Structure formats: C-alpha cells, structure tokens
Amino acid sequence: MNLKxxxxxxxxxxxxxxxxxxxxxxxxxxxxxxxxxxxxxLDQNAQTAFGQAHGFDSIRSYExxxxxxxxxxxxxxxxxxxxxxxxxxxxxxxxPVTHLIPTSGSTGARKLIPFTAGLQREFNAAIGxxxxxxxxxxxxxxxxxxxxxxxxxxxxxxxxxxxxxxxxDADTAYLGGTRQRLASTVMAxxxxxxxxxxxxxxxxxxxxxxxxxxxxxxxxxxxxxFLTLLLNALSTNWQELLTDIRSGQCKYTDxxxxxxxxxxxxxxxxxxxxxxxxxxxxxxxTLWPHLKLISCWGDGSAGFAATGLxxxxxxxxxxxxxLLATEAFVTIPFAGLQPVAVRSHFFEFVDxxxxxxxxxxxxxxxxxxxxxxxxxxxxxxxxxxxxxxxGFIGLTPSLKFLGRIGNVSDxxxxxxxxxxxxxxxxxxxxxxxxxxxFVLLAPDKDTAGCHxxxxxEGKPSNDLAxxxxxxxxxxxxxxxxxxxxxxxxxxxxTISERGYETFLKRQTTTGCRLGEIKPTSFSQIxxxxxxxxxxxx
Numbered sequence: 001m002n003l004k005x006x007x008x009x010x011x012x013x014x015x016x017x018x019x020x021x022x023x024x025x026x027x028x029x030x031x032x033x034x035x036x037x038x039x040x041x042l043d044q045n046a047q048t049a050f051g052q053a054h055g056f057d058s059i060r061s062y063e064x065x066x067x068x069x070x071x072x073x074x075x076x077x078x079x080x081x082x083x084x085x086x087x088x089x090x091x092x093x094x095x096p097v098t099h100l101i102p103t104s105g106s107t108g109a110r111k112l113i114p115f116t117a118g119l120q121r122e123f124n125a126a127i128g129x130x131x132x133x134x135x136x137x138x139x140x141x142x143x144x145x146x147x148x149x150x151x152x153x154x155x156x157x158x159x160x161x162x163x164x165x166x167x168x169d170a171d172t173a174y175l176g177g178t179r180q181r182l183a184s185t186v187m188a189x190x191x192x193x194x195x196x197x198x199x200x201x202x203x204x205x206x207x208x209x210x211x212x213x214x215x216x217x218x219x220x221x222x223x224x225x226f227l228t229l230l231l232n233a234l235s236t237n238w239q240e241l242l243t244d245i246r247s248g249q250c251k252y253t254d255x256x257x258x259x260x261x262x263x264x265x266x267x268x269x270x271x272x273x274x275x276x277x278x279x280x281x282x283x284x285x286t287l288w289p290h291l292k293l294i295s296c297w298g299d300g301s302a303g304f305a306a307t308g309l310x311x312x313x314x315x316x317x318x319x320x321x322x323l324l325a326t327e328a329f330v331t332i333p334f335a336g337l338q339p340v341a342v343r344s345h346f347f348e349f350v351d352x353x354x355x356x357x358x359x360x361x362x363x364x365x366x367x368x369x370x371x372x373x374x375x376x377x378x379x380x381x382x383x384x385x386x387x388x389x390x391g392f393i394g395l396t397p398s399l400k401f402l403g404r405i406g407n408v409s410d411x412x413x414x415x416x417x418x419x420x421x422x423x424x425x426x427x428x429x430x431x432x433x434x435x436x437x438f439v440l441l442a443p444d445k446d447t448a449g450c451h452x453x454x455x456x457e458g459k460p461s462n463d464l465a466x467x468x469x470x471x472x473x474x475x476x477x478x479x480x481x482x483x484x485x486x487x488x489x490x491x492x493x494t495i496s497e498r499g500y501e502t503f504l505k506r507q508t509t510t511g512c513r514l515g516e517i518k519p520t521s522f523s524q525i526x527x528x529x530x531x532x533x534x535x536x537x
Contacts, residue, residue, distance in 0.1 A: 013135055013142065019128030023334075023343050027394035030342045031360040038065065038346045041373060044118075050080055050092045050379065066356065069380050071371060074111050077378065081112055087163030092377025093118070100166045103326035112166065113326050118375030126329035126341040130322070133334050134218075138292045138317070144215030145188040149226060188213045190263035199501065201252045203233045205264070208244055211276060212269055216288040220295040222321075224305040225438060225500035227296065231312065234281040246273035285313045293317045295333070299401040303426065304521065305500070307435055323401045325383060328372045330399065337391055337398035346373040348380065349387075362389050362397040369405055386419055409443050409524045411450055412486040414478040421522040424471040432461040438499030441468075442523040444491065451488035455532055457499035465492040465537070492537040493529055502532050 026033040042065070046056040054068050070076075083091045085100060093116055100112040135142055189209040196202040207230065210216060221227045234241075244250050248268035253261065279286055294313060298306040298320025310318050322331035322338050328345050331338040340347060340359050349357045349368035362368065370383045384406050387399040403418035410416075421441050429435070436458035444453040454468055461467075469490040473479040481487045495502075506525075529536070 013132060016124075016128030016132050019125050019343070020132035023125070023129035023341075026343045027339060027396045030340070030394075030396045031358070033342045034346055034359055035062075037343075038062065038373065041346065041375065041379075044094050045092070045377075048090050048092060048094055049083070049088075050377070054379075062358070071350070071356075071380050071382055072378075073382055073384075077381065080377075081114060084114055085112065085162045085164060092379070093375065095375070097164055097377070100162060100164050101326050102167055113378070114376045116376050122344040122375050123329060126322075126324075126332050126344045129334060130332045134293065134319075140290070141217045141292045144217040144290055145186050145213050146218035146220065147188045147210055147213075147216060149189075149219075149221040188216055190260075192260045192263040195257065195260060198255065200233075201255055203230055204237055204241070204252060205250060205256070205260075206230060207233060207237065208241055208250060209264065211241055211287065212245055212272060214272055214275070214288070215290055217290055217292050218295070219291065219293070222297060223302055223500065224296040224298070224309040227294070228305060228309055228312070228437065229498070229501055231284050234284065238281045242273050242276055245276065246270050283312075285316060291316050293319055295319045295321055297321050299323075304429070304436060304439055308437055311435075323370075323385060323387065323399065325385070327376070327378055327381065327383060328374050330370055330372070330383070330385065330387070331401075335393055337393055338400065339393045339396045339398050342396055345375075347371065348373075350382075359397065360395060364389050364391065364397075367402065403522075404520065407520065407522055407524065409452075409522070411443055412481045412484075414475065414481045414487060416452070416472065416475060416478060416522070418520060418522040420475060421472070424468065424474065425521055428464065428467045428471050432464060432467060434458070434461050434464065436460070438495060438503070439521055440499075440503060440523055440528065441490075441521060442528050443526055444529065445526060449488050450486070451491055453491045453493050453529065453536075455493045455495055455499065455528055455534075457495035457497075457534075460492060460494060460537070465490045493532065493534055494537055495532045495534040497533055499532060506531055 042051075042056045042059050045051040048056075051057070056068075059065050059068055077092075080091050081100070084097050089096065091097075092114060095116040095118050097114045097116055099115040101115050103111050103113055189206055193202065193205060193209075196205065219227065240251055244266075246268060248266045250256065250261075250264065250266060256264075276287065281287075285291070291313070294309070294316055296302070296306060296309065296318070298318070306318060306320070319333050320338070322329065322333050322341070324330060324332075329341040330347070332341050342359055347359050348371040349359075349362060350371060351357065351366060351368055356371070357368065365388070367386060367388045370385045370387055372381050372383055373379050374381075382405075384404055386402040386405050388402055389397045390400050391398045403422055407418035408415060425439060425441065429439075436456045438455075438457040440455045441452055442455065444451055452472070454465060456464070466489070469482075472490070473482065478487070482489070
C-alpha cells in the first residue's frame with residue numbers, strides 16, 4: 001500500500017461525499033433536481049446580455065423557457081462567445097468566464113467553450129459520485145496512485161488573440177482548488193508531461209512513470225486505443241526502461257525541459273527493476289499486480305478497441321466511461337449503469353420526430369439527441385450526441401452513447417450515418433470473429449469511381465469487404481446508389497501501423513487535446529489512404 005496516495009485518496013473522497021449523497025437522492029427525484037437548476041440559471045443570468053435578449057426575467061415555467069429560447073448550435077452562440085473573447089463581461093453568465101476551452105467541431109472547426117466557477121462545480125457534482133461509487137465497488141482502489149491520462153498539447157495554428165485565457169495549463173485544472181491539489185498528489189504521471197510533443201518521447205516517459213508505480217490501482221484514459229498504443233511501446237523499449245528504473249535516469253533527459261525533469265522526481269529503484277526483470281512485457285496485466293480498474297470509452301465505435309484492451313487485462317475490471325464532453329457531463333458510471341448527471345446541468349432530449357422531452361419524460365429503448373444548459377452559459381445547446389435509454393436508476397434514465405448526429409456521408413444520396421455504420425460494422429465483425437485494433441469507414445475515390453473504403457488495423461477476414469457492403473445495403477439509399485453504379489463495392493485498406501494515432505493527428509490540426517476527440521468508426525472526409533500507412537487489399 002502506498003501511504004501517501006492512500007491519505008490523499010481518503011481526503012479527496014471526503015470532499016466528494018456530499019455530492020455522492022446528493023446525487024443518490026436526486027436519482028429518485030430528477031424532475032425536482034432539474035427544475036432547481038433551470039431556475040438558478042434564469043435567476044442568476046437574467047441581467048446578462050443574453051438573458052435580457054431572451055427575457056429571462058419574465059420566464060415563469062419550462063414552457064416559457066422553450067418558447068423564449070430556441071434550440072441552439074455553436075454557430076448561434078458564437079457571436080456571444082466572441083464578445084467574451086474580446087473581454088466583455090456579463091454576456092452569457094453573471095459569473096466571470098475564467099477560460100475558453102477549445103474543442104473540435106463536427107465539421108473540423110474549433111469551438112471555444114466558456115468555463116466558469118459554476119461550471120467547475122457542476123463537473124465536480126458528477127465526478128464526486130463516480131469516484132465514491134468506484135471506492136465502494138473496489139475498496140482497494142484508493143490504496144495506491146492512479147494514472148489519469150495526460151494528453152499532449154498539439155501544435156495550434158490558430159492565433160490566440162483573446163482577453164480570456166484559452167485552454168487550461170493542466171488536465172486536473174477542471175477540478176479546481178483542493179480537489180486539483182489532491183488529484184495531483186495521486187497522479188502516477190505528472191501533468192507537466194503534456195508539454196512533450198514528440199509522441200515517442202511522450203510514450204517512453206509515460207511508461208517509465210507507470211512502471212515505477214508497483215502500487216498502481218486505477219487507469220483512466222479516453223479512447224481505449226490510447227492505452228493500447230502506449231502499451232505497444234513496451235516491447236521495443238523494455239530493456240532501456242528497466243535500466244532507467246534501476247538507475248533513476250531517463251534516456252531522453254536531453255530532450256526534456258527542466259520543469260518536466262523536476263516533476264518526474266526520478267530516483268534509483270533497483271528492487272522494482274529486479275521485480276520487472278522476469279516479467280512479460282507482452283502481458284501488461286502482470287506488471288501492476290494491484291491494478292483494479294481501467295476506465296475508458298466503451299460505447300459506440302470505441303467498443304471495438306475496448307474489446308482488444310480487455311484481452312490484455314483479463315482480471316482487471318474495464319468500466320465504460322459515461323458520456324462527457326468539453327461542454328458538459330451527460331452521464332456518469334454509477335451502480336453498473338450510466339445515469340444522467342441530473343445535478344450537473346439542465347438537460348433536454350429531442351426525439352426523431354423533433355419533440356423535446358425532459359429527463360423524467362424519457363422512455364426505455366427510445367433514441368434521443370442531447371440538449372444541455374450549463375452554468376458556463378451554454379443555453380439549449382445541441383451537443384449533437386445521439387443516445388438510447390437502456391434502463392433506470394430510481395427515476396433517472398441510464399443512457400448509451402450511439403454516435404454523433406450530423407456525421408452523415410451523402411455523395412449521391414446514400415445518406416450513411418455514423419450510428420448505422422457502427423451498428424453494421426459491429427454485426428459483421430462479430431459474425432466474422434474479427435477484432436481489429438482500429439477501424440474506420442470513409443468515402444473514397446479512384447480512377448474507377450467512388451466507393452467506401454474500410455480502413456482496418458489487424459487481421460481482416462477475406463470476406464470482410466463483401467460482408468460489409470451487403471450489410472450497408474440495408475440502407476435503401478445506399479443500395480439504390482450501388483445498383484445505379486454511382487457507388488462501387490466497399491474496398492479494404494489494411495493499416496500496417498499506428499492507425500488510431502494517425503487518425504488523431506489528422507483530427508487535431510485545430511490544436512485540441514487528444515482526449516477531446518470522441519471515438520468514431522465513420523468519417524465523411526476523403527483522402528484517408530494518403531494518410532494511413534498500409535495498402536489496399
């Protein structure tokens with residue numbers, strides 16, 4: 001047991017107990033919890049520029065709120081956010097905007113999300129119950145350090161001419177105050193590592209930090225492939241890592257700035273090096289005997305990579321993350337389900353017919369689009385996430401993330417959507433007993449015409465392309481385009497290395513962190529064959 005980590009985890013847990021009990025009560029009364037949140041937003045922000053423009057001070061009911069404020073996309077809020085960027089106060093919220101957090105848009109353009117102290121409290125109202133529930137399910141999880149994935153800062157081509165700081169210096173800054181300090185204490189990898197932009201150096205130093213931690217209890221990453229790619233670097237660097245652990249050095253010392261070297265706190269660990277000497281780097285589960293849980297995305301297309309990760313950690317619990325975004329927490333893992341974070345934000349849900357529902361009005365099996373109003377100033381904001389109700393905890397629905405709305409490819413009227421493609425891929429891969437490390441379907445062009453290409457890293461079945469093409473024909477629009485010859489059959493492109501990493505590099509051209517990119521098995525973008533390393537089959 002790591003005494004320092006145990007004490008810090010205990011103190012962190014104590015700060016989260018109130019939010020845990022409040023969340024448990026709210027699960028039984030979601031309508032009441034949601035009403036209080038909405039009323040708070042209206043009261044606090046009535047005299048803001050946005051509140052005055054939409055008559056907040058005269059809104060007396062939810063029906064008034066729906067009538068006065070339309071559903072909004074980022075483009076609708078962007079002029080208001082631009083005012084904040086220029087330094088204007090009292091625009092969307094009475095509270096000051098402390099930061100503007102960059103995230104990627106559905107079309108690739110960067111969005112800036114206002115962050116306030118109130119939004120930070122709302123995030124903690126979701127994180128707290130999740131952490132306490134973890135400790136109750138796995139009591140030993142607090143007995144050692146945790147790896148909360150540090151995401152490298154990618155280069156940013158956009159000018160940062162802003163009166164409000166853009167982005168956080170550290171991932172733990174989302175927690176704020178005491179919670180941030182306690183979280184930093186139990187981190188197996190220091191926040192400063194985000195400053196390393198060379199991915200080979202980043203992975204090596206991350207592994208060095210993790211291997212030094214025999215008492216590692218928890219790993220929390222975003223996409224499961226992030227961890228798989230990290231672990232793939234073990235075998236090629238194994239002997240050098242053991243040498244550095246024994247000596248208290250790092251082979252990349254000359255490439256690391258002093259702030260990182262100081263944060264690493266390297267010292268010789270010969271006993272740990274001896275223990276690892278006879279370990280198998282291809283079986284990472286054996287490297288951390290006390291590892292209890294891995295938290296990562298597991299819904300939608302991330303399920304493919306999660307299955308592969310589980311094979312590496314057969315005796316470690318793999319817990320799918322809830323649905324969370326830069327803008328809001330939508331669900332949290334709790335008691336084996338993914339209930340809506342009813343104490344964090346005000347939620348609305350749009351069904352396929354365009355009708356809007358509140359949390360307590362949702363029905364099992366139905367599919368909805370998520371709309372959120374937050375203390376950060378987003379109001380009736382369409383997250384463009386598609387979810388399905390899978391059950392209830394108390395009176396609060398549990399949701400499964402299906403995919404992004406708007407991710408639809410329509411070259412000739414085929415109207416292929418992310419949710420449909422993911423479903424067909426899952427069925428085909430299951431039937432063919434194929435478990436790829438990475439998979440992406442995207443439109444493609446060659447001298448023979450247009451078609452869709454399945455980019456896959458792993459060992460594909462010989463029938464995969466034909467089976468997927470047949471499955472996609474369940475969409476009558478796609479079948480029609482195929483029959484007319486507008487689209488040729490699906491082709492297969494095997495990726496020889498670093499599929500997910502290559503995908504991320506193309507997606508992070510706007511300067512977003514890796515963890516902000518939601519998993520997808522479908523892209524509308526052409527030209528992936530020029531990006532991935534591999535060949536057509």
